[in-house]
Amino acid sequence: MTKVRTVLLLACATASAWAFDSGKWLAERGDDSDMLRLRAAYEDCIKKIEVPAENVAFPLETYPNGVVKSRLRAKKAFMFVDTGFIWGEGIRVEQYKEDGKTIDAYLTADNCIVDRKSKSGWVAGNAHMDWDGTDIKGRGIYFSFDREFIKIFSQTEIRTKALNLDAGKVLAK
Secondary structure, X not given: OHHHHHHHHHHHHHHHXXXXXXXXXXXXXXXXXXXXXXXXXXXXXXXXXXXOEEEEEEEEEEOOOOOEEEEEEEEEEEEEOOOOEEEEEEEEEEEEOOOOOOEEEEEEEEEEEEEOOOOEEEEEXXXXXXXXXXXXXXXXXXXXXXXXXXXXXXXXXXXXXOOOOOHHHHHHO
């Protein structure tokens, strides 16, 4: 029940940042198949890391005109060319507006694996995301750029400036 509440709160908090399709969200919220795939890939990849590169950046996706839409920066990273996975430690994933310079949102994390093909990732450790005035923290986070979806599995904390709720009025009802 806590997971459902967390995902619901996250959806409400970020609704102002993008057009929200509740039917699509309800259909996808229970599907953890991609997260399970990435979590298993993360465990497999950390066993295979040889010598990670240091202080690197990888573009993850681009706009149709070729401008970088999202980028992963990492203190340490290892690219698995055969699978398209990038393992990173001390990471920052940035999503840019169409000008390619203005950061729209970012995620910092202890570690993660990103699948460049599916444009999704898994954070095994702690992560913090800032998205249009909403701060999201947690541990065990799945995210998908393509689906514009994030799911936090533990230690969730959400703080937003986008919602102007009067707790007194809400509790009085």
